[in-house]
Amino acid sequence: IMVKCCSAIGCASRCLPNSKLKGLTFHVFPTDENVKRKWVLAMKRLDVNAAGIWEPKKGDVLCSRHFKKTDFDRSAPNIKLKPGVIPSIFDSPSHLQEHSYSVMDSPKKLKHKLDHVISELEDTKKSLRNVLDREKRFQKSLRKTIRELKDDCLISQETANRLEAFCWECCQESIERDYIS
Numbered sequence: 722i723m724v725k726c727c728s729a730i731g732c733a734s735r736c737l738p739n740s741k742l743k744g745l746t747f748h749v750f751p752t753d754e755n756v757k758r759k760w761v762l763a764m765k766r767l768d769v770n771a772a773g774i775w776e777p778k779k780g781d782v783l784c785s786r787h788f789k790k791t792d793f794d795r796s797a798p799n800i801k802l803k804p805g806v807i808p809s810i811f812d813s814p815s816h817l818q819e820h821s822y823s824v825m826d827s828p829k830k831l832k833h834k835l836d837h838v839i840s841e842l843e844d845t846k847k848s849l850r851n852v853l854d855r856e857k858r859f860q861k862s863l864r865k866t867i868r869e870l871k872d873d874c875l876i877s878q879e880t881a882n883r884l885e886a887f888c889w890e891c892c893q894e895s896i897e898r899d900y901i902s
Contacts, residue, residue, distance in 0.1 A: 727784040728777060729811055730766050734784035746800050747782040759807045783808055863888050 725736040725747055734740075736747045751757045760783070761774060768775040785793070785800075787808035794801045864885065871881040 725780070725782050727786070728766070728775075728781045729764055729783060729787055729808075731812075732784065732786065734786060736782065736784075744785070746785040748785070748788075748802055749780070749782055750777040756805055756807070763808050764811060787811060860888060 727734040727747070734745060734747075736745075740747070750760055757777070761777065764775070764783075764787075766775040767773065787810045788802065788806060789809060792802055792806040792808075794803050867876075867881050867884045867888070870876045871878060876884070
């Protein structure tokens with residue numbers, strides 16, 4: 722059987738046979754969509770793959786460390802959460818706070834990040850254009866040299882054709898190697 726782990730970012734709690742003895746309980750996400758949404762938003766966990774807020778799957782749990790003592794109903798033999806309580810204790814580790822998946826950023830901060838990425842992309846495009854232009858000039862110059870060598874009868878037509886083909890292949894390979902992969 723799979724060991725259930727707490728779904729909160731940076732929480733290492735696992736549901737083991739001795740968990741209850743340590744006072745650690747695990748709670749499935751509410752079935753009430755409204756309350757479930759509040760739990761998910763409180764967690765501030767994003768899903769990188771879905772490019773949105775993380776959605777709990779059937780069987781996902783949160784451990785009791787993310788709830789206040791007053792959130793529990795201790796009158797029953799089994800400790801339960803009071804109806805409608807929202808988890809509120811999340812200390813996401815500082816090394817995770819930089820990443821988009823751990824903390825939801827404000828729209829202003831996201832806009833700033835997006836602008837930064839766009840600007841980096843523009844710079845990269847510009848430098849790629851420069852490199853491709855340099856490559857074209859180099860190829861032109863090489864072709865001219867091959868033509869001159871052939872015209873001056875320093876190389877045969879066959880050698881000129883081979884050099885042309887070789888020059889074309891080299892340029893294509895370097896473009897693919899350096900800029901496409």
